[in-house]
Amino acid sequence: MTKALSISNLSKTYKNGVQALKGIDLEVEQGDFFALLGPNGAGKSTTIGIISSLVNKSGGKVEVFGHDIDSDLTNAKKMLGLVPQEFNFNIFEGVEQIIWQQAGYYGIGRKEAKKRAQPLLEQLGLWDKRKSPARELSGGMKRRLMIARGLIHDPKLLILDEPTAGVDIEIRRSMWEFMQDLNEKGTTIVLTTHYLEEAESLCRNIAIINHGEIVENTNMKSLLAKLDMETFVLDTTGLPEQLPQIQGYEVRRRDDTTLEVDVHKGAGVNGVFAALSQHNITVLSMRNKANRLEELFVRLTENKAGGQAS
Amino acid sequence: MNLVAFQTIVTKEIIRWTRIWTQTLLPPAITMTLYFVIFGNLIGSRVGEMGGFGYMEYIVPGLIMMSVITNSYGNVVSSFFSAKYQRSVEEMMVSPVSNWVILFGFVGGGVLRGLLTGLIVTIIASFFVELKIYNAFVVVSVVFLTSVLFAIGGFLNALFARKFDDVAIVPTFILTPLTYLGGVFYSISLLPEFWQGVSKANPIIYMVNAFRYGFLGASDIDITVAFVLILAFIAALTSLSIYLLNRGTGLRA
Numbered sequence: 149m150t151k152a153l154s155i156s157n158l159s160k161t162y163k164n165g166v167q168a169l170k171g172i173d174l175e176v177e178q179g180d181f182f183a184l185l186g187p188n189g190a191g192k193s194t195t196i197g198i199i200s201s202l203v204n205k206s207g208g209k210v211e212v213f214g215h216d217i218d219s220d221l222t223n224a225k226k227m228l229g230l231v232p233q234e235f236n237f238n239i240f241e242g243v244e245q246i247i248w249q250q251a252g253y254y255g256i257g258r259k260e261a262k263k264r265a266q267p268l269l270e271q272l273g274l275w276d277k278r279k280s281p282a283r284e285l286s287g288g289m290k291r292r293l294m295i296a297r298g299l300i301h302d303p304k305l306l307i308l309d310e311p312t313a314g315v316d317i318e319i320r321r322s323m324w325e326f327m328q329d330l331n332e333k334g335t336t337i338v339l340t341t342h343y344l345e346e347a348e349s350l351c352r353n354i355a356i357i358n359h360g361e362i363v364e365n366t367n368m369k370s371l372l373a374k375l376d377m378e379t380f381v382l383d384t385t386g387l388p389e390q391l392p393q394i395q396g397y398e399v400r401r402r403d404d405t406t407l408e409v410d411v412h413k414g415a416g417v418n419g420v421f422a423a424l425s426q427h428n429i430t431v432l433s434m435r436n437k438a439n440r441l442e443e444l445f446v447r448l449t450e451n452k453a454g455g456q457a458s
Numbered sequence: 459m460n461l462v463a464f465q466t467i468v469t470k471e472i473i474r475w476t477r478i479w480t481q482t483l484l485p486p487a488i489t490m491t492l493y494f495v496i497f498g499n500l501i502g503s504r505v506g507e508m509g510g511f512g513y514m515e516y517i518v519p520g521l522i523m524m525s526v527i528t529n530s531y532g533n534v535v536s537s538f539f540s541a542k543y544q545r546s547v548e549e550m551m552v553s554p555v556s557n558w559v560i561l562f563g564f565v566g567g568g569v570l571r572g573l574l575t576g577l578i579v580t581i582i583a584s585f586f587v588e589l590k591i592y593n594a595f596v597v598v599s600v601v602f603l604t605s606v607l608f609a610i611g612g613f614l615n616a617l618f619a620r621k622f623d624d625v626a627i628v629p630t631f632i633l634t635p636l637t638y639l640g641g642v643f644y645s646i647s648l649l650p651e652f653w654q655g656v657s658k659a660n661p662i663i664y665m666v667n668a669f670r671y672g673f674l675g676a677s678d679i680d681i682t683v684a685f686v687l688i689l690a691f692i693a694a695l696t697s698l699s700i701y702l703l704n705r706g707t708g709l710r711a
C-alpha cells in the first residue's frame with residue numbers, strides 16, 4: 149500500500165549554515181497515528197516545513213500519498229493538512245473568515261465552506277467565537293483555530309506541530325479525543341509534542357530525531373519494551389543513617405525521607421517492601437520517577453548528544 | 459486556474475482595505491482636494507495656460523494617475539508584506555494555489571483599490587473643473603494597465619522587503635520623485651531640450667501623458683509608445699515575480 153508519508157535521505161542546511169537535517173529517512177503508513185519526537189532544535193519543524201512547502205529542502209525526496217513534492221506538488225498539497233507550531237494567521241481577520249479563506253485556497257466555494265466549518269468549529273469549541281477577530285482569542289483557542297483551519301479541506305494526512313503547547317489540561321484531553329476520533333475515521337496523523345505521555349497514549353509508531361538525525365524509529369510497544377529498568381520514588385517516614393542493601397535492586401537516598409529504587413524488568417517490587425519493613429522503614433507512598441517514555445527519550449537523546457552544543 | 463482561490467484572495471483584499479478605509483480611501487481624497495484647491499484654484503489661476511489648456515484642466519488627469527499609482531502600489535506592498543510578516547502567507551503556501559493566482563489575487567485587490575481611489579479623485583475634481591473625455595477607451599485602458607503595473611511593482615517590493623522600512627523605500631525615493639517629474643504638473647515641452655530627453659527616460663511620463671491624452675486629446679509623447687511600454691513592463695515584472703515565487707525568494711527559508 150502507498151505510504152501516507154515517505155521521506156528519504158532528506159537534508160536541510162539553512163542559509164546561516166545550520167545543518168538542521170542530515171539525511172533522514174521516515175515512513176508513515178496510511179491510517180497511522182505517528183509521533184515525531186525530539187528535543188528543541190532537533191529538526192522536527194524543519195522536516196514538517198519541507199513536507200508542507202514552507203521550507204526549501206537541500207536534498208532528498210518527499211512523497212505524500214505517493215505524490216512527489218518535486219514533480220506532483222499540487223496533488224501532494226491536496227492530501228496534506230498542517231497545524232503549525234507558531235501562530236500564522238492574520239490576527240485582524242475573523243475566525244470564520246480565516247476558515248473560509250483557507251477553504252477557498254483549496255477551491256472550495258463559500259457555501260460549501262460554511263457547511264464544513266460549522267461542525268468543525270462546534271467540535272473545537274469555537275462556534276461562539278466565529279465572528280471574533282483572531283487577536284481576541286486566547287492562546288488555546290488560537291491553537292484550535294489552526295486545527296479547524298488545517299482540516300477544512302478534509303486532508304488525508306494531518307501534521308500537527310506541538311498542537312497542545314500551552315493548552316490547559318481539560319482542553320488538551322478534549323483535543324486528544326478529537327485527534328483519536330479523527331484517526332479512527334481514517335485520517336493519518338503525524339504529531340510532534342514535548343509531552344511524552346501524550347505521545348505514549350495516542351501514537352502507535354514513533355520516531356525520535358536528534359541533531360537532524362533519526363535516532364529511533366519503531367512502534368511504541370517495542371520501544372517501551374526496550375526499557376529494561378524502571379525507577380520508583382518512595383516517600384518514607386524516615387531513613388536510617390546507613391541505607392539497607394537490597395539484593396537485586398539499586399537503592400539511593402534522595403533526601404532524609406525519600407528513596408529512589410531502580411527495579412529491573414520482571415523483578416517486581418515486593419522484594420523492596422519486604423526488605424524495607426525488615427529495616428523498620430515505613431513507606432508512605434510510591435510513584436514512578438518519570439514517564440516511561442521520558443526515560444527512554446532522555447537516554448536516546450543524551451547518548452547521541454556527544455558534547456555537541458544544542 | 460483556480461478561480462475560487464483567485465476570488466478568495468481578491469475578496470480578502472477588499473475586506474482589508476475597506477476595514478481600514480481611513481488609512482486607505484480617505485487620505486487620497488483629502489490630499490487631492492488640497493492639490494486642487496492650492497494648485498488648481500490659487501496658483502493655477504496665475505499660471506494661466508499649460509499646453510493650451512487651463513492649468514486645472516491640465517493637472518487633473520495627472521493627479522488622478524498619481525493617486526492610482528500610489529494606491530495600487532501601496533496596497534499590494536503593505537498587504538503582501540504584512541502577510542509575510544504575520545506569516546499568514548503560509549496559508550496560501552501550503553495550499554494548492556498556484557503562484558499565478560497568488561500574484562494576480564493580490565494585484566487584483568490593489569488594482570481595485572487604485573481604481574476606486576482614482577474614481578473618488580475624479581469625482582472630487584469634477585467639483586473644481588468641468589471634465590471632458592476625448593477618448594474613453596484610452597482613459598480606461600491606460601489607467602487600468604498602469605494600475606496593474608504598479609500593483610505588480612508593489613508585490614515585488616514586498617517579496618524583497620525584510621522589515622517595515624523596506625516597504626517605504628521605493629515609494630519615497632523612487633516612485634514619488636518619478637511621479638512629480640513625470641509631467642503631472644507641467645508639460646515637458648517647457649523644459650530645455652536636454653531635460654526633455656532625460657524626462658523621456660522616466661516611464662511615468664508616458665503613462666501620465668497617455669492618460670491625459672484620453673481626456674484632452676493632447677500629449678507630449680506618442681501614445682502608442684506608452685501602450686507598448688506599459689505592456690512590456692507588465693510582462694517583465696510579471697515574469698520576474700513568478701520566477702521569484704517559484705524559487706521561494708523572501709518566502710521559503
Ligand SMILES: Nc1ncnc2c1ncn2[C@@H]1O[C@H](COP(=O)(O)OP(=O)(O)OP(=O)(O)O)[C@@H](O)[C@H]1O
Binds near residue numbers: 166194711
Ligand atoms: N529559518 C531558519 N533559519 C536558520 N536556522 C533555522 C531556521 N529555522 C530553524 N533553524 C535551525 O534549525 C535547527 C532545527 O530547528 P527546528 O525548528 O526544526 O527544531 P524543532 O525540532 O522543531 O525544535 P522545537 O522543539 O524547539 O520546535 C535549529 O538549530 C534551528 O536553530
Ligand SMILES: [Mg+2]
Binds near residue numbers: 192193194233309
Ligand atoms: Mg519545532
